[in-house]
Amino acid sequence: MTQPPEPTPRIVWHGRSWRLRVEPYLLPDGCILERGFIEHPGSVVLVPVRDTPAGPETLMLRQYRAALRETILELPAGTRGWDEDWRQCAQRELQEETGCRADTLIPLGEIWPAPGVSNEKMQLYLALGLHDDPLPPDADEEIVVQPMLLAELVQMAQDGRLQDAKSVVGIWRAAAHLQSVFAK
């Protein structure tokens, strides 16, 4: 009697910026199952902040997300090219999505958005010293820039009105960073 062929890792779909890898794994009882996960080049998340008479203001986006069939409120962000430099990627996404370039990018750490299904790593930056320097937006993105007070966004991150996880983390870390700077 022949054994069934042993499953081997395989790529089942290639998208423009990521791919789905499926691989077998062995359970303690000897069963072999398959799990799938996204192989992702990583991404950047920007917290662009500028001063206004009412207080620090953040450039947020209203962006249509096909996966959710919804337009959501989120920070500027974007997928890195597989070989792209992280800071170059950050400036490019900022220019494409907000029309601004930043004099200063302050790292706010990394996060894994979905470690159960993806190896995506997000690098967060506080973007200061903003000046107009636009790049053409991606043809498939529907984006409107919406400046909002940082203090209001902190409240929304806390009470649940801000639902995008990367944006909650970015807003909180940026506010904590700016508060610690002002406290000195």
Next chain:
Amino acid sequence: MTQPPEPTPRIVWHGRSWRLRVEPYLLPDGCILERGFIEHPGSVVLVPVRDTPAGPETLMLRQYRAALRETILELPAGTRGWDEDWRQCAQRELQEETGCRADTLIPLGEIWPAPGVSNEKMQLYLALGLHDDPLPPDADEEIVVQPMLLAELVQMAQDGRLQDAKSVVGIWRAAAHLQSVFAK
């Protein structure tokens, strides 16, 4: 001359708890591209907190994540069955992953972990009044429970040592909730 067949939405892979859907979309210039996203039943994230003489303590997990090829620090969490009740799912995951059941589940809002690639919605709960009531763990999960002080976790969420996005959001919302309760 015949036209190439128009692409239609299709499921390219079914996993145990989610599936990859690929669908065509039209660019403003008339080009048709394909995008893929995960169709997901949603998940729960628990912040189990108990009092200790040193202050409130949270039951964190060290869990191996195959997608990252790493063991990471994170909150208890798990995927909902497609028709499972959210609170029942929350208690089940808590019992499987920490061996405890909670007298009280306080909603801490919802988040989208990765709206660019998935429709997954995560419902967060603060879990209080913990008592032993274990369920057998999932056979394919490698988990160790690690109690940590909430104040230390808030610091780690801020300075970047806590990298799991859902855990950063859960820790912050739980700390803010408990602080607002104690302030009353």
